Amino acid sequence: MTSVITGDIIRSREFAHPEIWLTTLKKALSQLEQDNSLWEIYRGDSFQIEITDVTNSFKAAVYIKACIKMIKDLDVRIAIGIGNKSYQGKDVTESNGEAFVFSGETFEALKNEKQNLQIKTHSAIFNDELNLYFTLASTIMDNWTVNSAEIVKLSLEHPDWLQKDLANHINISQNAVSKRQHRAYLFDILQLNTMFTKKINQLLT
Numbered sequence: 001m002t003s004v005i006t007g008d009i010i011r012s013r014e015f016a017h018p019e020i021w022l023t024t025l026k027k028a029l030s031q032l033e034q035d036n037s038l039w040e041i042y043r044g045d046s047f048q049i050e051i052t053d054v055t056n057s058f059k060a061a062v063y064i065k066a067c068i069k070m071i072k073d074l075d076v077r078i079a080i081g082i083g084n085k086s087y088q089g090k091d092v093t094e095s096n097g098e099a100f101v102f103s104g105e106t107f108e109a110l111k112n113e114k115q116n117l118q119i120k121t122h123s124a125i126f127n128d129e130l131n132l133y134f135t136l137a138s139t140i141m142d143n144w145t146v147n148s149a150e151i152v153k154l155s156l157e158h159p160d161w162l163q164k165d166l167a168n169h170i171n172i173s174q175n176a177v178s179k180r181q182h183r184a185y186l187f188d189i190l191q192l193n194t195m196f197t198k199k200i201n202q203l204l205t
Helices: 018-032 054-069 098-111 124-141 146-157 163-170 174-183 186-204
Strands: 002-010 039-042 046-051 075-083 117-120
Touching: 002 054, 002 098, 018 039, 018 046, 018 054, 046 054, 054 075, 054 117, 054 124, 054 146, 054 186, 075 098, 098 117, 117 124, 124 186, 146 163, 146 174, 146 186, 163 174, 174 186
Parallel strands: 075 117
Antiparallel strands: 002 046, 002 075, 039 046
């Protein structure tokens, strides 16, 4: 099995300097996957990335979200598809299989709903449960400030760093780091990721 994230940048056409979010998005995708044949930006503000370790797909979605939310007034819509891969193309948008179909279908559905994060697998029960959690998590993540998004991004990039390390990196106090992490509900998001990993492992068995 593999996982595919399909998404687009919300309000990108209203943004005066597209090179800013485009550079940010490219850095985020390359951070998640160094093999650039596994990710692509297309149709201006849409993107797709294959996350071969399916247990990392939710964390990858959170990371992309944090990177884009660091740019004021922008957000991202993300669909995760998990399933088999039946064809390997030259790049990710030419590949095919369940994961790609599920991701694409969910992404199209998101455009007609007021949701920015959903998942689809072959299990309807799994989908219903995880999407309920994702809806609740999105009420938090959709309201991240620039500072909240930044601290989430750095915390995900450097999971072994202590708060004092994060504080030194962005030149703020350790107390300020703690407050930003709590305002971002970072530890709740990480707990959700732990549960997501367990659920995915059950799905794979």
